[in-house]
Amino acid sequence: MNLFELGNLSFLATAVASILSVVLLVAISQQLWTLRWSVTRDKDSDLPLPKGSMGWPVVGETLDWLFQGSNFHVTRREKYGSVFKTHLLGKPVIRVTGAENIRKILMGEHSLVCTQWPQSTRIILGPHTLANSVGELHKRKRKILAHAFSHVAFETYLPRLQDVIKREVAKWCSEPGSIDVYAATKALTFRIAVQVLLGLDAPDAQMDYLSKTFEQLTDNLFSLPIDVSFSGLRKGMNARDILHNVIEKMIEEKLQKQWNGYNDAFDYILRSAKENHNDITLQELKETAVELIFAAHATTASASTSLILLLLLHPSVAQKSRGEIESSELGHTGKVGPSYQLPHLTLEKLSRMRYLDCVVKEVLRLFPPVSGGYRTVLKTFELDGFQIPKGWSVMYSIRDTHETAPVYQCPEQFDPERFGPERDEASRGGRFSYVPFGGGVRGCVGKELAQVIIKTLAAELLATADWRMATKKPPRMQTVPVVHPVNGLHVHFNYRHP
Template sequence: MEVVKLLVVLALFVLSLHFITKIVKLRKNPKLNLPPGTSGWPIVGETFEFLRNSPEGTPSRFVEERMNKYDSRVFKTSLLGYHMAVFCGPAGNKFLFSNENKNVQVWWPSSVRKLIRQSLVNKVGDEAKLTKRLLLSFLNADALRNFLPKMDSIAQHHIRTHWEGKMQVHVYTIIQLYTFELACCLFLSFGNSSQVANLSSLFDVFLKGIFALSINFPGTRFHRAMKAADAIKKEIKMLLKKKKVDLEENRISPTKDLLSHLLVTSDTNGRFLTETEISDNILLLLFAGHDTSRSVLSSVMKYLGQLPEVYERVLKEQLEISQGKEEAELLHWEDVQKMKYTWNVVSEVMRLSPPVRGAYREAIKDFTYADYNIPKGWKLQWSTNASHKDPTLFSNPGNFDPSRFEGEGPTPFSYVPFGGGPRMCLGQEFARLEILVFMHNIVKSFKWDLVIPDEKFKYDPMLEPEKGLPIQLQPSHF
């Protein structure tokens, strides 16, 4: 315990030196017209205020209060020991998304950088473009449409195994079994349920430490996350070596899964990813490919339980798609394209309850935004809630209204659950398919009531229900 205290003190000391150095540099440039705001307390800045709103179920309050107090376009703060400018609204989103490698580049807290070291999140410039293009060659719509019947089969098996015959389930816990199995199938071709369950339990530990203070010492969240990440990557590398042999001996197809695809596909410069790069990127995609969807589906189940008229319209659309299909016939690509109202419902859920709060960038040179000076090295943040709840962009923003996404939809850069620009989530199409496939099957199988109608959702680090969202199931008869 004394050693842990010593390490915490040492970490705070290092942060204080970093903070003081930054303050001295800013004072050497008194003519800078910085965005309005406050740096808060020494060292910790406003980190505690920022983090406190998440478990309270009011993650947007931190940004909204400062937008109202300082400037609705951009304000300064200090988070995690860094000077930070928070960009707000469509104009702020557009600036950050369209200035990649010009004025800004991607940045993540040290815990993320250390846990997923050689993945796309830590690559910038041309290297990032090449890696993303390589991954997207497997994750684009044309490639994924071939996996749609398999997705439907997995969803049906999941519901038969884990939902049918149950009076009550905890949605957040049980849906992870579906989203993680689907990600493992698509990326690794894992078919062994015990392997999936083992990796899933490791991922729970990994996720809780991904945004923790990066003190790698026994007992800390970050240390546990590092051990879990190492164990996951060890499993991936063991599978990688086996697939190499299978590919060389033509026992499996290069398009069987993402891991096989990466082993045989080079980027446009003819370079193949190293084994470490492959395992780190698979780790990243397993994280991004299942946990955000788990969050979204949990929120969808909450809203459908609260809004029976919305549930009925979703059910009507899904039954119309099923009509005319032969018994046991799986979903086709054309079926998913007909799920327009259902996807509008999902979009409205993500507007009101985005699975992530936003993301970060770093200023790679001095620049001016909204008449303010942003110094090189400052960290920058964009927030989903800053625009999603803005009444000037969405009338009556607290109301649930899927019609907002009909026609041309929201104002550009106002709706950003997947980010935007070169750093837009590359798993967006995969997430759309796994969410719609699950909704198609679940609404045809059950109606449900919320056990805790006013249950709070918190970010830790993804949006999740405090009590796991328990629901009472009522089998449908169609």
């Protein structure tokens, strides 16, 4: 054997040894990582930790979660059961499915659990928001915000809300090409939040810029809590700062102007705070404004997109909904084209659309915009024979619960009739079999407004427009950070011909 061959063998042996060392190091690191979380179990409880995997050191299973979407939870639920452990976004998490399990978590707020958004979300939204408040502070803020989400406030918002929707639908119908519905509904719900809820006006160019900036904020709400250049957290913080600066100028201009006869959410909030002898700082107003936009933006756009997609896939449901609108004396007025309009709506008129209400509920059951909610465990408790240890995070799954609740007949099918008076499946299954807006003291304060927005958009579209898919197949749906179509939902809109 010559020196060249000996050298090759030596190099090969060194390479193999290096690879084996790396593999061994990785294996040991993963074992230590798993052990690190095993020792955090509550020693005072005889119950075991839930089954599951903690993934890789530091990152856990975050990358799998981001890339696999809903399949991540489905495969692990099938492997480990309705209660399993994992590690996401820098925290150990126990994921929970099932109405009874969810009931225990949501009704255990302040005793067993407390609200816990991912650290990145808390940092970006800020400390003065309702989402980041706990205890008495949360109760006080919720009481103040309740005035902005009352029926009296909705009646005030509705004419302006319908006008904003009417203008956007007109743009969609006037576009010669296809519309990306998800992008369009995000722009629409952002405009609704800014113009209807905040009562703030801005030129179209600035509104588009702010909408894209806000999208950058929401895209990075659920990111690793690492504050370095080009990180998701830093991008989200930069977007927030831009929005705060613009909103501050808008608020100052608004407070200097005379009242224009329109009460927006800010007016109700400021009046309620004054009645309750609470002062609100400018920083609180800015964070509240961003939170209001957040509450009305991505989730409502997600549900609106799902609604349009499901009506496309189920034309008989669209036709029945359209027939209800026409029979309830809410049919179109005017001619084909921009004057082909739905009469002005009221809450009473919307309440008459019972079947459309079932359609919206079924959309939210099949495609709940948010897949679940996070809580921090304050006191070790039991679920399905496992301990849920103090200090860990627990995430209740809305989507999985809707899919697996035994009360629903053929849960994979889009069937609005399940919410009709003859079947009313959700009511028979108990209040926690249907939780698109969460529940308990942390239930979504804006859930009724979201349904008013979605129902108004549906009524306006059904009465005045026809639409068809621009692609051969419906898009695949992604679930992070909210349910939305991968690569958009591309649709052609046209005015209806009577």
